[in-house]
Every structure is written in C-alpha cells, then in structure tokens.
Amino acid sequence: MFEFAWPWIFLLAPLPWLLRQILPSADSGEAALKVSFLNELEGLSGRRARANLSAWRQQVPFLLLWLLLLTAAARPQWVGEPLPLPTSGRDLLLAVDVSGSMSYADMRWNDKPTSRLELVRNLFGDFVEGRHGDRVGLILFGSRAYLQSPLTFDRRTVRAWLDEAVINIAGPQTAIGDAIGLAVKRLRERPADSRVLVLITDGANNAGEIDPLTAARLAAEEHVRIYTIGIGADPQKSGVMGMLGLNPGVDLDEPTLTAIAEQTGGSYFRARSGDELKDIESTLDQLEPALQNPTNSRPAQALYSWPLAVALLLSLLLVARQVWPHGWQDLLGRIRRRSRWT
Incomplete structure (x- = not known):
C-alpha cells in the first residue's frame, strides 16, 4: 500500500x-523610466x-x-x-543433569515406568517450545558443564538438543556449581531483569571446581534468578533396589538446592513423579510468564x-x-x- x-x-x-506576497520586490539596480500611463x-x-x-x-x-x-x-x-517479529522477552537457560543416576527408571509417566532424563525430555521439551518471545538455551552437566545450545529464539532446535541428550555425555558425576557458573557467564551480558536459570538435578555436587553456594552468590550479584528442581522418587527402604543398597534418592541435596534458590530470588521444587514435574512446569510458566503476543512489523x-x-x-x-x-x-x-x- x-x-x-x-x-x-x-x-x-x-x-x-506567501513569501512573494509578503517580501518586497527585488531591485535590479538599473535605472528605469517610469511612465504613468503604461498600464x-x-x-x-x-x-x-x-x-x-x-x-x-x-x-x-x-x-x-x-x-x-x-x-x-x-x-x-x-x-x-504485517509480519510477526520475535519479541525480546526473558533469557532463560535450562541446565539438565545428565549424570549416571539420571538413568534410574523410578519415575512414572502415562502409567509406565520411565527414567528421570526421559521424563525431563518429554515435559521440558514442551516447556521450551512454549517460551514464545524468549531466548532459550541449554546446558548439560555431569562431571563438567557444557553449553549445548546458546541463547536463541529457535526453540525447536533447543528441544532437539534436549531430546538428543544421553546419559554420561558430560561425565558420570554431578557438577552443580560449574553449571551455575557457566550459566552466569552466559547471562551476565543480557538485560538484568530477564536472566533466568532452571536447574534440574537428582543428586549432590560431587565434582567441578566451583562450590554451588559460591556460584549462587555470584549469580545473585549478577541478578540471575535460579529455580532448582530436585527430581527422583523418595528413598526406598524395601524392594529389590533397597535390598541391594541402591537408593539414588538419598543422594539428592535438598538443603543446598533450596539455599541456591533462596539466595538468587528463585524457588526450589521437588519432583517425585511425572505429575509433580508437570505441575512444576506449569508453576514456572506462571512465575516467569512468556510473552505470548509477539509484535508485528510492516x-x-x-x-x-x-x-x-x-x-x-x-x-x-x-x-x-x-x-x-x-x-x-x-x-x-x-x-x-x-x-x-x-
């Protein structure tokens, strides 16, 4: 148009x-003979x-x-x-534990047993794709922390990276402090009111170079809000795993995860089942709502x-x-x- x-x-x-009517006529500077009856x-x-x-x-x-x-x-x-434009909303990093214990199939989804990592893939894949207007990135951590996907508007690619995550790809242990430190490094250059980290783990910090609480203090100084999620069923005192002394739920360090969240202005959540994890996902959407109305440009x-x-x-x-x-x-x-x- x-x-x-x-x-x-x-x-x-x-x-x-108007200027011709207001301004006086220009004088040529030459002598002129004026005749009264010329008109x-x-x-x-x-x-x-x-x-x-x-x-x-x-x-x-x-x-x-x-x-x-x-x-x-x-x-x-x-x-x-009019063409839709991506709206710059929050900068959200998802840090997922891929240590060996995330392979335990003590969770249930659709009435079927499933591993902890598989449940995170299914639920938080939808969470990532629903963050319209936000930049989303992915960190995978085990013995070390790696940036699998930088902050991007391409949410489908981030979900694809999450779906392709495998157990022990970053080592068998759990470096929570390193994961927080890497997230702070990636978020510190973004606007201060939009820095969010969602950290999902099933264990305690037993690897890495940074203490989790020290990393949380750095995150608080950089205005990074951290929402921690402890995943895994309650410790079993009976059954085959209990008789063998295999209780992966015992390793979860809830006091540290709670302290991390409180120190940075976030919240700690406990997911013992697929339904609880789904409720946590909905709660995060309410606490950090995505921008659902992208702007249009002509x-x-x-x-x-x-x-x-x-x-x-x-x-x-x-x-x-x-x-x-x-x-x-x-x-x-x-x-x-x-x-x-x-």
Missing part, C-alpha cells in the same frame, strides 16, 4: 506564494494579458520543482503486509529517491537553459525540424 509517512509536509505548498497602453494592446500568460508559463517548472521536493520530503513509501520501502531524482534532473535542465539560452533554443529548433521531416 502506498502512503506518505509525513503528509503534513504538503501544508507548505503555498509557502513560495493603460498595455491593456489596450493586449500585451499585458500575453505577458501574464508568459510569466505563468515560466513559473510552471519552478512550481513543479517545488512540488517534487515536497513529495520527497513527505517520505513516500510502499508499506507491505516492512516499508522508501520511494523518496524517485521524486528527488526527477527534481534534480529538472534543476539541471533549468540551469542549462539559463547558462546556454541560445544553445537551448537551437536544440529545440533541431528537434522541431526533425519532427517535421519525419
């Missing part, structure tokens, strides 16, 4: 006429009307030039259809160069007419003679 960005510019159209003589002979018509014709190019300049100044543009192609180019060409022609008046007349005469011959 064609439109003018500044249509009010056309209100300046009568400005030259009557011109009126009787009809020369005055012809002179007025000739003067009007001489003003037409300048009037056209003025209108072309006004048209260019009004910013003509061709505006396209691309505009500027067209001011066209009237400006025509005005420049017309100006050059007027200058050429003043500099070479006889040459101009000769050129017009040649064009007329050629038109007669053809």
